[in-house]
Amino acid sequence: MMIEAKGLTRRFGDFAAVDGITFSVGEGEVFGFLGANGAGKTTAMRMLIGLLAPTSGEATVAGFDVYRQQDGIKRSIGYMSQRFSLYDDLTVRENIRLYGGIYGLTDAQIRDRTAALLARLELEHAAGERVQRLPLGWKQKLAFAVALLHEPAIVFLDEPTGGVDPVTRRQFWEMIYEAAHRGTTVLVTTHYMDEAEYCDRVSIMVAGRIAALGTPAELKARFHAASMDEVFVRLARPSDSADPDASADTSTDASGGTSTGASADASINTSADPSTDAPGSASTGTATASGDDDAGAGDGG
Amino acid sequence: MSVFLAFLRKEFAHILRDRRTLLIVLALPLMQVLLFGYAIRNEVTDVRLVVVDSHPDAVTLDIRNRLGGTGLFHIVAVEPTEARLDRLFRTGKAQVAVIFQPGFGDLLSRGQVPQVQVITDAAEPNTGSRMQAYVTQVIQAWQMERQDAARAFRIHPAVQMRFNPTLKSVNLFVPGLIALVLTLISALMTAVSLTREKETGTMEILLVSPLRPWQIISGKVLPYLVLGWASAISTLVAARVVFRVPMRGSVPLFLAESLLYVLVSLGLGVLISSRTTSQRAATMGALVGLMMPTQLLSGFVFPLESMPAWLRPATNLVPARWFVVIARGIMLKGVGITYLWRETLVLALMAAVLLVLAIRTFRVRLE
Numbered sequence: 001m002m003i004e005a006k007g008l009t010r011r012f013g014d015f016a017a018v019d020g021i022t023f024s025v026g027e028g029e030v031f032g033f034l035g036a037n038g039a040g041k042t043t044a045m046r047m048l049i050g051l052l053a054p055t056s057g058e059a060t061v062a063g064f065d066v067y068r069q070q071d072g073i074k075r076s077i078g079y080m081s082q083r084f085s086l087y088d089d090l091t092v093r094e095n096i097r098l099y100g101g102i103y104g105l106t107d108a109q110i111r112d113r114t115a116a117l118l119a120r121l122e123l124e125h126a127a128g129e130r131v132q133r134l135p136l137g138w139k140q141k142l143a144f145a146v147a148l149l150h151e152p153a154i155v156f157l158d159e160p161t162g163g164v165d166p167v168t169r170r171q172f173w174e175m176i177y178e179a180a181h182r183g184t185t186v187l188v189t190t191h192y193m194d195e196a197e198y199c200d201r202v203s204i205m206v207a208g209r210i211a212a213l214g215t216p217a218e219l220k221a222r223f224h225a226a227s228m229d230e231v232f233v234r235l236a237r238p239s240d241s242a243d244p245d246a247s248a249d250t251s252t253d254a255s256g257g258t259s260t261g262a263s264a265d266a267s268i269n270t271s272a273d274p275s276t277d278a279p280g281s282a283s284t285g286t287a288t289a290s291g292d293d294d295a296g297a298g299d300g301g
Numbered sequence: 302m303s304v305f306l307a308f309l310r311k312e313f314a315h316i317l318r319d320r321r322t323l324l325i326v327l328a329l330p331l332m333q334v335l336l337f338g339y340a341i342r343n344e345v346t347d348v349r350l351v352v353v354d355s356h357p358d359a360v361t362l363d364i365r366n367r368l369g370g371t372g373l374f375h376i377v378a379v380e381p382t383e384a385r386l387d388r389l390f391r392t393g394k395a396q397v398a399v400i401f402q403p404g405f406g407d408l409l410s411r412g413q414v415p416q417v418q419v420i421t422d423a424a425e426p427n428t429g430s431r432m433q434a435y436v437t438q439v440i441q442a443w444q445m446e447r448q449d450a451a452r453a454f455r456i457h458p459a460v461q462m463r464f465n466p467t468l469k470s471v472n473l474f475v476p477g478l479i480a481l482v483l484t485l486i487s488a489l490m491t492a493v494s495l496t497r498e499k500e501t502g503t504m505e506i507l508l509v510s511p512l513r514p515w516q517i518i519s520g521k522v523l524p525y526l527v528l529g530w531a532s533a534i535s536t537l538v539a540a541r542v543v544f545r546v547p548m549r550g551s552v553p554l555f556l557a558e559s560l561l562y563v564l565v566s567l568g569l570g571v572l573i574s575s576r577t578t579s580q581r582a583a584t585m586g587a588l589v590g591l592m593m594p595t596q597l598l599s600g601f602v603f604p605l606e607s608m609p610a611w612l613r614p615a616t617n618l619v620p621a622r623w624f625v626v627i628a629r630g631i632m633l634k635g636v637g638i639t640y641l642w643r644e645t646l647v648l649a650l651m652a653a654v655l656l657v658l659a660i661r662t663f664r665v666r667l668e
Contacts, residue, residue, distance in 0.1 A: 049509050050508075050509065051505060051508060051509065071511065074509060074510060074511045075511050077509070079505070079506060079509040081502050081505045081506060082502070083501065083502025083505075084501065084502060085502065085503060085505070085506045086503075087311065087315070087501075087503060088501070089314075089315060089318050089319070090311065090314055090315075090318075094311070094314060097307070098307055098308070098310075098311045099510075100307070101303065101304060101306070101307020101308065101310070102304055102307050102308055102507075102510045102511065102512050103304075103510065103511060104303070104304050104511065
């Protein structure tokens with residue numbers, strides 16, 4: 001197992017942002033962390049990568065303990081944060097060299113991998129450009145490629161496709177699959193429900209707990225839903241999740257139309273089709289702004 | 302090591318790429334020296350003096366020569382009466398008037414005490430009192446010599462302005478200026494550059510990477526140490542070239558003490574950055590929390606002795622206060638470490654405490 005968590009908990013005062021989650025992720029798996037803003041998915045990820053100390057529970061990442069073997073974890077993972085993770089005032093090439101350098105790659109490795117990376121992204125022409133001049137979609141793809149530069153065993157992606165156009169999102173997921181195919185384990189948080197369908201397995205977090213975990217097909221079958229979107233809406237609305245079958249029809253209506261009946265979770269993008277992404281982009285903007293306050297937002301919800 | 306170098310290279314790239322900030326940092330010392338040296342000087346030179354001498358004799362001529370010969374005064378007119386005096390003051394042609402009592406020399410030779418009246422334009426009170434002091438000094442000096450010649454024995458207070466005989470204010474400002482420039486560059490720029498990484502989110506990436514906290518801190522701090530030091534040296538050079546401010550002590554000692562002070566400032570910068578999340582807040586914190594005390598409470602502009610008693614202990618917490626004593630000691634008095642060890646020790650303790658605290662708070666953010 002590449003990631004194992006047992007009863008992992010993080011409290012901020014009285015509030016449990018992550019409340020005893022247990023799950024495991026196998027090698028080469030694409031594991032989706034789904035949930036509304038403030039459901040605790042970013043907090044959970046931050047504990048696994050060593051940015052936040054767990055309050056209780058156990059977890060290992062790539063076989064290293066999150067409490068005692070942080071250095072081992074750091075060497076084994078790549079991370080792409082919610083916010084943009086490259087330096088705007090450095091060129092594409094300089095950014096790549098920097099990350100290669102701080103992960104201890106040799107000059108020859110950096111040179112070879114830079115060339116390969118630029119070729120794969122078709123960014124050779126922009127290698128000398130400052131990153132700030134690139135369109136957002138390119139930046140995100142570049143950030144992902146840079147997070148994989150040192151060939152980590154696991155890569156953590158925190159809402160990597162926020163604010164990105166549908167075509168680029170599709171390309172992004174192709175890159176994720178490629179990485180998984182090469183054996184990299186991928187843990188990705190998202191609130192785009194269509195993206196949940198791309199994951200091998202997903203866990204849906206509600207108020208700090210894992211409300212459901214399984215393959216997209218399993219979850220849809222369990223909740224008698226046609227899409228992950230429906231599964232999510234049922235889980236994320238407490239009144240519905242208490243009695244999933246009774247409310248099935250109403251929520252189908254809500255997600256089928258443009259009704260904002262599911263506005264209790266206003267920032268959830270309920271569009272199943274990436275092409276109807278316009279309102280989703282707007283809501284992602286909010287998500288990014290408040291994303292840092294994952295815990296605080298969850299307090300309200 | 303190459304990991305650290307990769308990080309350091311990026312830090313220098315940031316600085317070199319931000320041309321505007323770089324220009325400010327490099328031009329700042331020169332600007333400050335020129336501003337403080339020319340605009341904010343305390344001393345008065347080339348005072349326009351009017352002499353009223355109705356019956357010139359050997360004695361009054363002697364005193365007049367003395368006044369003219371100091372280089373401080375420039376005798377613009379010698380008047381027979383006080384009639385035009387008022388007009389001369391009003392038009393600003395005169396700043397000081399020295400009025401000899403008629404028959405000055407005669408009275409003196411008969412053993413009486415003749416009167417000299419000194420009138421100054423006190424529209425600017427400081428300038429006025431200084432001019433008055435100058436005139437009095439010149440006349441007193443003259444009197445002393447006369448008494449010596451007459452073998453009259455009388456104790457007279459002899460005031461001597463040591464180390465800064467001409468009371469050149471630029472000599473006093475430059476050590477304080479260096480403290481100011483070092484604070485600005487080391488503390489402010491470090492705080493801003495660290496909070497920028499927090500603001501943009503790149504700090505998370507660094508914290509997740511195998512870089513260790515001390516590597517991140519020293520990588521962020523080292524470029525500003527170099528920059529701060531370079532600015533200290535350019536301030537010194539500018540002060541020397543433009544105003545001939547002396548450097549009487551050891552240059553290596555001075556550079557070592559500057560380095561110590563830079564370390565203190567860097568520690569403060571890191572601490573400020575750990576308490577703030579935006580560049581704007583960091584800037585405000587550094588300006589209000591560091592620049593103001595450095596300017597006001599370090600003895601740089603306002604003497605510590607003239608501060609109210611309750612405020613004086615607070616100045617002990619201002620690192621610049623100790624650095625200013627050290628810098629003045631080395632530059633103006635030419636003293637060595639044997640006279641400055643106490644101030645040096647205070648700075649060293651401050652540096653140690655602040656750096657430990659800085660690395661500690663930085664680590665806390667990891668958790």
